[in-house]
Amino acid sequence: MLRCHTPPQCGRAPLRGRREPRAASATVVRCSRGAPQVSGLEAASGHAAASLEAEVGGQRPSLAERLRLGSLLEDGLSYKESFIVRCYEVGINKTATVETIANLLQEVGCNHAQSVGFSTDGFATTTTMRKLGLIWVTNRMHIEIYKYPAWGDVVEIETWCQEDGRIGTRRDWILKDLANDEVIGRATSKWVMMNQNTRRLQRVSDEVRDEVFVHCPKTPRLAFPEENNGSLKKIPILSDPAQYSRLGLVPRRADLDMNQHVNNVTYIGWVLESIPQDIIDTHELQTITLDYRRECQHDDIVDSLTYIEEGEEKSTNGSAFAAPHKEEQQQFLHCLRFAGTRDEINRGRTVWRKLAR
Amino acid sequence: MGVSIAASAFFPGSPAPAPVAPKNALGERPDSLDVRGVAAKPGSSSGTLRAGKTRAHAAVPKMNGGKSTVADGEHETVPSSVPRTFYNQLPDWSMLLAAITTIFLAAEKQWTLLDWKPKRPDMLSETFGFGRIIHDGFMFRQNFSIRSYEIGADRTASIETLMNHLQETALNHVKTAGLLGDGFGSTPEMSKRDLFWVVSQMQAIVERYPCWGDTVEVDTWVGAHGKNGMRRDWHLRDSMTGHTILKATSKWVMMNKLTRKLARIPDEVRTEIEPYFFERTAIVDEDNRKLPKFPEDQSATAAKYMRTGLTPRWADLDINQHVNNVKYIGWILESAPISILENHELASIVLDYKRECGRDSVLQSHTTVHTDCSSESGETTLHCEHLLSLESGPTIVKARTMWRPKGTKAQETVASSSL
Numbered sequence: 224m225l226r227c228h229t230p231p232q233c234g235r236a237p238l239r240g241r242r243e244p245r246a247a248s249a250t251v252v253r254c255s256r257g258a259p260q261v262s263g264l265e266a267a268s269g270h271a272a273a274s275l276e277a278e279v280g281g282q283r284p285s286l287a288e289r290l291r292l293g294s295l296l297e298d299g300l301s302y303k304e305s306f307i308v309r310c311y312e313v314g315i316n317k318t319a320t321v322e323t324i325a326n327l328l329q330e331v332g333c334n335h336a337q338s339v340g341f342s343t344d345g346f347a348t349t350t351t352m353r354k355l356g357l358i359w360v361t362n363r364m365h366i367e368i369y370k371y372p373a374w375g376d377v378v379e380i381e382t383w384c385q386e387d388g389r390i391g392t393r394r395d396w397i398l399k400d401l402a403n404d405e406v407i408g409r410a411t412s413k414w415v416m417m418n419q420n421t422r423r424l425q426r427v428s429d430e431v432r433d434e435v436f437v438h439c440p441k442t443p444r445l446a447f448p449e450e451n452n453g454s455l456k457k458i459p460i461l462s463d464p465a466q467y468s469r470l471g472l473v474p475r476r477a478d479l480d481m482n483q484h485v486n487n488v489t490y491i492g493w494v495l496e497s498i499p500q501d502i503i504d505t506h507e508l509q510t511i512t513l514d515y516r517r518e519c520q521h522d523d524i525v526d527s528l529t530y531i532e533e534g535e536e537k538s539t540n541g542s543a544f545a546a547p548h549k550e551e552q553q554q555f556l557h558c559l560r561f562a563g564t565r566d567e568i569n570r571g572r573t574v575w576r577k578l579a580r
Numbered sequence: 581m582g583v584s585i586a587a588s589a590f591f592p593g594s595p596a597p598a599p600v601a602p603k604n605a606l607g608e609r610p611d612s613l614d615v616r617g618v619a620a621k622p623g624s625s626s627g628t629l630r631a632g633k634t635r636a637h638a639a640v641p642k643m644n645g646g647k648s649t650v651a652d653g654e655h656e657t658v659p660s661s662v663p664r665t666f667y668n669q670l671p672d673w674s675m676l677l678a679a680i681t682t683i684f685l686a687a688e689k690q691w692t693l694l695d696w697k698p699k700r701p702d703m704l705s706e707t708f709g710f711g712r713i714i715h716d717g718f719m720f721r722q723n724f725s726i727r728s729y730e731i732g733a734d735r736t737a738s739i740e741t742l743m744n745h746l747q748e749t750a751l752n753h754v755k756t757a758g759l760l761g762d763g764f765g766s767t768p769e770m771s772k773r774d775l776f777w778v779v780s781q782m783q784a785i786v787e788r789y790p791c792w793g794d795t796v797e798v799d800t801w802v803g804a805h806g807k808n809g810m811r812r813d814w815h816l817r818d819s820m821t822g823h824t825i826l827k828a829t830s831k832w833v834m835m836n837k838l839t840r841k842l843a844r845i846p847d848e849v850r851t852e853i854e855p856y857f858f859e860r861t862a863i864v865d866e867d868n869r870k871l872p873k874f875p876e877d878q879s880a881t882a883a884k885y886m887r888t889g890l891t892p893r894w895a896d897l898d899i900n901q902h903v904n905n906v907k908y909i910g911w912i913l914e915s916a917p918i919s920i921l922e923n924h925e926l927a928s929i930v931l932d933y934k935r936e937c938g939r940d941s942v943l944q945s946h947t948t949v950h951t952d953c954s955s956e957s958g959e960t961t962l963h964c965e966h967l968l969s970l971e972s973g974p975t976i977v978k979a980r981t982m983w984r985p986k987g988t989k990a991q992e993t994v995a996s997s998s999l
Contacts, residue, residue, distance in 0.1 A: 483733075
């Protein structure tokens with residue numbers, strides 16, 4: 224993990240990629256582990272790839288760094304890290320918000336990338352990708368939470384990435400409550416490679432594949448191994464009228480990344496904005512699936528629409544980890560779109576389970 | 581490996597059934613908090629396992645044969661590579677604490693070989709997010725690692741991130757001292773009387789902003805504010821260098837939940853909290869010049885900006901469905917022109933909290949920018965006034981900020997070593 228030992232330099236380093244650690248400083252302390260690889264997580268769409276690489280540190284990392292709460296597992300194929308839930312990450316139910324969970328997933332993906340020597344500009348690109356002007360773009364995000372952690376709980380997250388088809392990569396996560404080793408959530412995400420200039424999707428060439436997937440499980444390992452699981456379900460095109468909506472949402476400064484695009488987690492918050500109050504008061508979000516279509520910037524105005532999803536599979540989707548059948552569930556489809564043009568930004572689905580109050 | 585066993589054991593594990601440590605933490609000096617007392621507070625302080633001081637209290641006899649080999653120092657205690665995780669093996673918590681203590685003792689000598697300050701053997705536990713009472717029971721210290729999603733557009737921790745950590749440390753202090761009543765804003769005696777603390781003012785001076793992956797050490801303590809208020813101060817430092825990051829002070833008044841009127845502090849609450857009052861201030865006299873001032877000349881160089889239609893999201897609300905205080909800072913800065921944010925960094929801020937707002941509020945944010953070329957080095961500092969109000973009129977927060985150009989070397993504060 225690159226560390227910033229000389230804080231006065233923080234201000235002078237030129238603005239570059241998102242969340243780029245202070246590699247400009249000479250005091251680099253993390254050693255890379257061979258070929259740079261792609262976590263596929265850090266790059267949101269449309270970033271100019273910066274060019275800093277993880278440097279092999281000649282200096283021994285401090286004890287704090289070596290005892291970072293995260294590390295690669297023995298086989299080097301996945302990464303685990305633990306996080307304490309902080310008080311301001313807890314929402315109206317006294318438990319962590321789904322945005323907090325999403326932030327932690329992003330954090331652990333980032334740290335995985337760092338630990339295997341991915342580029343440290345925040346975009347997790349390989350050398351070849353940068354040469355060709357390629358970046359990773361999120362396609363779909365699917366999060367299931369069975370038990371939300373509370374303030375002070377420690378969540379252990381394991382993550383790994385692997386190939387997904389010819390143009391994609393996927394990153395999976397498993398979340399556990401460290402106290403009792405219980406699985407409290409699972410998530411998976413799909414990423415595709417895109418040329419940042421032409422904005423066209425690109426196949427993963429063999430060259431890139433070799434760089435990228437060296438540190439990934441060779442046999443497929445899925446957070447959602449069961450058939451017909453929720454992460455595979457299509458989200459249909461939605462047409463008006465929506466049953467619920469919240470219009471005129473605007474990005475805040477804190478929602479923006481370096482290139483002034485709204486970050487992925489903000490969309491989750493926007494989707495929830497149009498859920499009716501009585502659902503929020505009586506239910507808890509179990510599953511959220513988001514398909515990312517367009518990017519959004521500071522001056523955009525966004526409408527959030529919610530549609531009740533009837534019929535099919537109101538019950539659990541056969542997942543061994545899902546909530547018991549007897550709990551009531553509500554299911555919704557969502558659309559985030561630009562207020563003016565009505566172009567889709569995201570499509571989503573949420574599943575809610577009744578709170579046991 | 582030895583140290584990583586120690587490390588993993590600091591997770592709360594299952595809540596320990598040990599008896600609750602006595603409430604009067606004034607008498608609980610760091611070295612008298614024994615292992616079991618710490619175990620009674622799952623999820624909070626990992627306690628005060630200062631190597632050497634807890635020797636007398638470590639529950640060494642509780643260790644089984646397997647663990648005692650660690651005490652013999654046979655295990656390698658110096659991590660020479662990335663530590664293994666033993667997360668799947670969670671033995672009894674108190675036993676592990678005992679093991680840790682002995683590991684610390686055995687490893688203490690070897691720590692001097694590492695890039696490690698021998699004065700801070702407890703940093704192990706603090707890496708895991710638990711804090712501890714220090715300085716004869718008056719202060720609370722906790723370390724945080726800055727996470728990737730906490731940094732702002734210029735790759736440093738945002739002021740909101742820093743303020744969030746202040747909030748978290750304050751709560752952990754209260755919890756560790758056994759003074760957490762219902763909800764986040766009351767002691768037990770206050771909860772009984774439907775009273776809670778409300779922040780009325782916050783002042784913060786930022787000397788430098790930490791980066792992703794930095795570890796920040798926060799010290800916090802409370803004191804009196806007038807006859808009927810409380811003050812809470814914080815001092816944030818870079819854990820590695822000891823350099824000051826931020827100093828802050830806040831003023832709190834007591835309010836009745838039901839009547840929403842200010843209330844006097846009852847004697848029972850005084851008994852709870854006064855033992856903790858510590859009359860040091862984070863922001864000392866010579867710091868006052870760093871605080872933003874009221875601009876004298878209202879005319880010439882003032883530019884006004886506004887942003888409307890700001891609404892709270894679900895994630896902005898606390899368990900009472902009120903907007904979390906820290907969110908106001910984000911909204912205040914919404915109306916600051918982007919040119920300020922790109923070229924300057926926030927050097928200090930004073931916030932006066934007037935009113936709370938909830939889910940259905942719609943707010944507007946106003947910023948007035950005064951350019952001020954009077955700093956000694958000749959660099960342009962900016963003073964701004966801010967107003968956050970409901971669109972219907974009432975003021976939520978008033979604030980003043982001071983900004984310095986990025987890259988300006990802030991006045992160094994002599995790093996004070998651990999207390």
